[in-house]
Amino acid sequence: MKRVMFLAMATLVALLPALAMAETGAVKLPPHKEYALKNGLKVFIMESREVPLVTLQLLVPAGSAMDGPGAEGVANLTGRLLTKGAGGLTADQIAESIEEVGGVINVDTGRDYATVNGDFLAKDLGRALDIMGTIVLAPDFPKEDFDREKGLVVAEIQGTKEQPSAIATREFVRVLDGSHPYGHPVDGSEETVGAMTRENVTGFYKKYYVPAGAILAVVGDVDGGKAFELVKAKFGGWKGEAAKAAGIPALAPKKIPGRTLFVINKDDATQSQIRIGNLSVGRNTPDYFPLLVTNSVLGGGFTSRLMDEIRVNRGLSYGARSGLTQLKAGGLFGVYTYTKNKSLRETIDVALEQLRKIRTEKISDVELAKSKKYITGLFPFDIERNGDLVGWITDLTYYGLPLGFVETYCANVDKVTSDEAQRVAGEQMWLDDNLILVLTKYEETKGQLTGLGKVETISIDEVK
Amino acid sequence: MHLCKSRARRSLAALALVVLVSVPLAYAGALNAGETKAAPAKLAATVETLKNGLKVILMEDHSVPVISRWTFYRVGSENERPGITGISHFMEHMMFNGAGTYGPKEFDRILESNGGYSNAFTSEDMTGYYEDFASNVLELCIDLDSDRMKSLALDPKYVVSEMDVVKEERRMRTDNSVEGAMYEELGALAYKAHPYGWPVIGWMSDLEKITRDDAVKYYKTYYAPNNAILIIVGDFDTKKAIELVHKYYDDIPAQTPPGPVRTVEPEQLGERRAELHKAAEMPAVLIGYHIPDVKSNDIYALDVLQYVLSEGESSRLYRKLVRDLGIAVYAGANASWNIAPALFTVDVKAKPDKTAAECETAVYGILADIAANGITPAELAKAKNQVAANFYRSMQTVNGKARKIGTYEIYFGDFNEILKVRDRYQAVTADDVKRVAGKYFAPKNRSVVTLVPEA
Numbered sequence: 001m002k003r004v005m006f007l008a009m010a011t012l013v014a015l016l017p018a019l020a021m022a023e024t025g026a027v028k029l030p031p032h033k034e035y036a037l038k039n040g041l042k043v044f045i046m047e048s049r050e051v052p053l054v055t056l057q058l059l060v061p062a063g064s065a066m067d068g069p070g071a072e073g074v075a076n077l078t079g080r081l082l083t084k085g086a087g088g089l090t091a092d093q094i095a096e097s098i099e100e101v102g103g104v105i106n107v108d109t110g111r112d113y114a115t116v117n118g119d120f121l122a123k124d125l126g127r128a129l130d131i132m133g134t135i136v137l138a139p140d141f142p143k144e145d146f147d148r149e150k151g152l153v154v155a156e157i158q159g160t161k162e163q164p165s166a167i168a169t170r171e172f173v174r175v176l177d178g179s180h181p182y183g184h185p186v187d188g189s190e191e192t193v194g195a196m197t198r199e200n201v202t203g204f205y206k207k208y209y210v211p212a213g214a215i216l217a218v219v220g221d222v223d224g225g226k227a228f229e230l231v232k233a234k235f236g237g238w239k240g241e242a243a244k245a246a247g248i249p250a251l252a253p254k255k256i257p258g259r260t261l262f263v264i265n266k267d268d269a270t271q272s273q274i275r276i277g278n279l280s281v282g283r284n285t286p287d288y289f290p291l292l293v294t295n296s297v298l299g300g301g302f303t304s305r306l307m308d309e310i311r312v313n314r315g316l317s318y319g320a321r322s323g324l325t326q327l328k329a330g331g332l333f334g335v336y337t338y339t340k341n342k343s344l345r346e347t348i349d350v351a352l353e354q355l356r357k358i359r360t361e362k363i364s365d366v367e368l369a370k371s372k373k374y375i376t377g378l379f380p381f382d383i384e385r386n387g388d389l390v391g392w393i394t395d396l397t398y399y400g401l402p403l404g405f406v407e408t409y410c411a412n413v414d415k416v417t418s419d420e421a422q423r424v425a426g427e428q429m430w431l432d433d434n435l436i437l438v439l440t441k442y443e444e445t446k447g448q449l450t451g452l453g454k455v456e457t458i459s460i461d462e463v464k
Numbered sequence: 465m466h467l468c469k470s471r472a473r474r475s476l477a478a479l480a481l482v483v484l485v486s487v488p489l490a491y492a493g494a495l496n497a498g499e500t501k502a503a504p505a506k507l508a509a510t511v512e513t514l515k516n517g518l519k520v521i522l523m524e525d526h527s528v529p530v531i532s533r534w535t536f537y538r539v540g541s542e543n544e545r546p547g548i549t550g551i552s553h554f555m556e557h558m559m560f561n562g563a564g565t566y567g568p569k570e571f572d573r574i575l576e577s578n579g580g581y582s583n584a585f586t587s588e589d590m591t592g593y594y595e596d597f598a599s600n601v602l603e604l605c606i607d608l609d610s611d612r613m614k615s616l617a618l619d620p621k622y623v624v625s626e627m628d629v630v631k632e633e634r635r636m637r638t639d640n641s642v643e644g645a646m647y648e649e650l651g652a653l654a655y656k657a658h659p660y661g662w663p664v665i666g667w668m669s670d671l672e673k674i675t676r677d678d679a680v681k682y683y684k685t686y687y688a689p690n691n692a693i694l695i696i697v698g699d700f701d702t703k704k705a706i707e708l709v710h711k712y713y714d715d716i717p718a719q720t721p722p723g724p725v726r727t728v729e730p731e732q733l734g735e736r737r738a739e740l741h742k743a744a745e746m747p748a749v750l751i752g753y754h755i756p757d758v759k760s761n762d763i764y765a766l767d768v769l770q771y772v773l774s775e776g777e778s779s780r781l782y783r784k785l786v787r788d789l790g791i792a793v794y795a796g797a798n799a800s801w802n803i804a805p806a807l808f809t810v811d812v813k814a815k816p817d818k819t820a821a822e823c824e825t826a827v828y829g830i831l832a833d834i835a836a837n838g839i840t841p842a843e844l845a846k847a848k849n850q851v852a853a854n855f856y857r858s859m860q861t862v863n864g865k866a867r868k869i870g871t872y873e874i875y876f877g878d879f880n881e882i883l884k885v886r887d888r889y890q891a892v893t894a895d896d897v898k899r900v901a902g903k904y905f906a907p908k909n910r911s912v913v914t915l916v917p918e919a
Contacts, residue, residue: 050527050860051856051860052856053853053856053857083777091777091787092778092783092787095776095777095778096778096846098776098778099775099776099777099778099779099846099850100778100842100845100846100849101849101853102846102849102850102851102852102853102854103853104776119853119857120853121852121853121856148787148790151790151815152786152793152815155746155793155815155816156793158745158746158816159745159746159793159813159816161745162642162743162744162745162746163641164640165636266743267743268742268743268918269640270635270639270640271632271635271636271639271640301572301576302572302576302582303569303572303573303576308569311629312569312625313625314625314628315624315625315626315627315628315629315632316628316632317629317632318629318630318632318633318636338632338636339632340631340632340635369577370573370576370577373576373577373578373579374576374577374579376579377578377579377580377581377597377598378579378580378581378596380528380530380598381530381581381596384528384861385860385861461919
């Protein structure tokens with residue numbers, strides 16, 4: 001978002017916990033303790049006393065991958081309904097009791113898991129845990145609120161069609177992942193959510209909102225021992241068994257062979273969205289750091305190859321990047337950019353040329369060193385705030401990784417060799433086997449798009 | 465699409481929320497929420513103005529071994545004229561494309577190779593540049609920034625390619641965005657005279673025609689040290705940093721100061737309406753009311769009003785439009801902070817099967833109710849608690865503090881105003897809120913943009 005306009009004024013809201021950082025960029029986490037409740041809930045408490053705030057995050061393995069066929073969107077709807085009536089309190093009462101003290105609670109549902117996030121003045125920790133406990137342990141799912149929230153979600157899904165970038169990315173994932181549980185959008189479709197019943201939601205809640213597998217992180221200006229007592233008092237009584245059928249089938253970390261050009265037609269588009277990529281490995285890959293560094297060379301930061309060739313040298317776009325989406329059962333690698341309709345093909349060709357290059361030519365020592373330094377130099381900023389820390393704690397724990405991951409992160413980046421970088425590029429960043437998805441005014445760009453591969457087209461109105 | 469690192473980013477609706485709250489860390493530690501203390505008169509910062517007029521503000525903070533370095537220029541879209549709209553933002557882009565010592569591409573390449581990050585923004589009132597980096601790279605960043613203040617290249621090749629980049633940015637943010645197009649329409653409708661009426665990114669026809677010569681003149685006028693503020697916050701030694709600043713910035717000559725913006729927006733004497741026909745799924749309405757500039761004391765009551773209207777799910781707009789009536793999927797409000805009088809906006813996205821007119825009527829009902837009956841003591845207390853909590857959320861990084869110092873310098877001419885703001889919020893009464901609602905939310909003071917979705 002470099003060289004942005006007024007929007008950037010609202011960015012960078014951050015807290016600084018007392019992080020120690022050696023000159024090498026090595027990072028040390030503030031002191032913390034880990035507990036396990038008898039019901040299976042894992043609890044982490046970290047004292048970070050820089051500011052009088054406390055941040056909480058409860059991770060529950062209840063992501064959209066658990067939706068099941070025909071009920072796509074039920075995880076998201078369940079998450080949204082937690083705050084809409086619980087323990088006999090109405091949605092209005094819950095909102096009031098959070099906000100009257102300047103607190104915030106929101107629930108985010110992703111593909112692997114859902115998180116309940118709270119941010120409060122530290123003196124209100126008791127209230128924060130009380131509300132979080134109530135909405136997670138005893139949601140009422142009132143019928144009226146169920147109907148209202150369902151209607152809102154359906155409307156929001158429809159509204160996404162106004163956002164070309166969001167639609168392009170959503171459909172890119174859908175086409176690549178296909179019928180795998182990661183394939184459908186987290187919020188489901190107008191059809192599936194529209195047909196959803198309250199019983200879908202209560203059934204999902206009962207099965208997946210259980211303490212076994214859940215992780216609670218509390219970071220802030222609190223006394224660790226007292227905080228844990230409060231956690232135990234509220235969450236100790238959380239009951240429920242881990243779902244027997246839990247587990248997400250592997251998304252084969254193999255490429256989809258051949259090249260497909262998937263076109264979404266939008267008649268009023270003056271700018272075309274471009275996504276190029278294929279299936280890739282999941283979060284627990286042993287190649288995490290080589291992929292991180294190689295991806296940074298190709299499409300991370302303002303001096304990456306994609307940024308340099310597409311934006312700086314040719315003025316074809318405001319932004320060009322590549323990225324890895326890594327989940328429990330697999331992932332994606334993709335190139336993301338956009339350009340005016342007239343230069344659609346040119347931009348695709350430039351991106352493909354960079355894929356060819358990263359696969360076939362060794363990265364120079366200078367370029368590799370630059371990317372490593374860029375990643376390690378900025379890493380301290382990724383763990384600055386309480387909010388960042390609760391995120392790292394729950395995410396690492398969910399994926400079975402130690403919190404020490406954060407402290408050895410920079411050293412692991414530094415270890416990556418150019419041989420490893422080239423190997424993972426060859427294994428994960430495909431050239432001839434790719435989905436190329438464009439959202440464009442096809443009538444205007446059709447002539448440019450010949451010879452790219454097998455073509456499939458749909459209209460924006462057909463997007464579900 | 466995210467083009468920068470994985471930094472926190474907020475929506476436009478949250479803008480004022482972040483801009484209005486601030487507290488220096490040293491001061492924050494001494495405060496308890498809900499407690500109002502007399503603020504110290506000044507921040508613990510060192511201020512020095514160089515002979516060429518560059519104002520330098522240095523604040524040490526050794527909590528982490530990092531530094532945030534900023535340069536603010538007193539230039540934004542308000543300094544433009546028809547024919548060169550968007551040039552302020554274009555200059556922001558060009559500042560990364562080469563100067564006397566460090567040629568094209570070198571700024572980013574050198575910075576990233578040293579583990580640093582840079583970004584910048586342009587608004588109606590200011591342009592700000594920053595780098596975040598480890599403490600040991602301070603001299604390099606000062607060198608890089610002074611080079612472009614001293615001798616920007618404006619290489620003809622990059623003038624052309626960078627303008628293409630800006631046009632793509634405009635296509636992305638405005639032409640292919642329902643929300644962006646509506647805000648642009650509202651600006652053009654609400655302002656008959658003042659430069660806030662044109663978009664910060666500029667009209668496309670001006671982006672097509674702006675020349676290198678225009679940029680050279682603009683740079684000479686506005687990118688002078690006497691029109692800039694240099695801020696460094698973080699882990700450094702003030703004495704050494706001052707020496708570096710002198711070493712790199714002293715020889716940049718001052719320029720004739722640019723004149724002030726002359727035009728004053730005349731009072732609006734009747735409701736203005738515009739329709740925007742665009743491919744969209746949901747009807748929407750965007751309403752703007754003229755409010756005073758940032759130095760007016762009414763700003764604080766208007767901010768409290770913004771909280772009461774749209775902060776959280778217990779706010780009036782959400783409760784009424786989204787929950788009770790079920791006619792909207794989103795409803796937000798924002799009180800602008802600007803050097804010249806700007807707008808209080810209310811932004812509603814209707815449900816696909818509802819109308820913009822229904823939403824508009826509901827909004828007016830809420831505003832009229834506050835103008836007639838005021839807000840409750842509980843609402844006032846809640847807004848103040850939210851302000852207090854956001855104090856702490858909004859600026860605990862070195863970057864946030866430096867940014868805050870710069871914006872307060874631009875808005876108030878004195879960053880020490882940061883310390884007085886909290887007390888001004890706590891002093892707002894329910895009567896103040898009722899009074900400003902009555903004063904500014906009059907039908908004849910509003911401009912209304914209605915989105916008409918087309919298939």
